[in-house]
Amino acid sequence: MKPELRDRVITQLRQSSRKADMLIERYLGFPGGTGGCLRYTQDVEAALTLLPDSVHFLCGRFEEGRLFWCDVGFRPQVQAWGETMAAAMAGAIFAYRTHPDVVNGRVMGIQTTLKQ
Numbered sequence: 001m002k003p004e005l006r007d008r009v010i011t012q013l014r015q016s017s018r019k020a021d022m023l024i025e026r027y028l029g030f031p032g033g034t035g036g037c038l039r040y041t042q043d044v045e046a047a048l049t050l051l052p053d054s055v056h057f058l059c060g061r062f063e064e065g066r067l068f069w070c071d072v073g074f075r076p077q078v079q080a081w082g083e084t085m086a087a088a089m090a091g092a093i094f095a096y097r098t099h100p101d102v103v104n105g106r107v108m109g110i111q112t113t114l115k116q
Helices: 003-012 018-027 044-048 085-097
Strands: 057-062 067-072 078-082
Touching (some): 044 085, 067 085, 078 085
């Protein structure tokens, strides 16, 4: 995935929407499987299904509680923010899984399949 496209997709994940959920499905190779598209940006539990095993995350609120942020990973570590906790988590997990170091296998124990 080209960096410009990756950045555009990440900014679209800041708001909870069906379109954002479908973007995640498309570019992460349909992680929902035959069950169809999950509500990743709308449901925290669905967003957590995207998180690879043994990857750390930390979330919080800022802007007087109006926005949420989430950090994912360590070397690489990425951060995203969103209007809901689920959107922030989905965006950060998406950013982590599409990070060039993760995609190219320079992070131990992570396997990802991305649609080109």
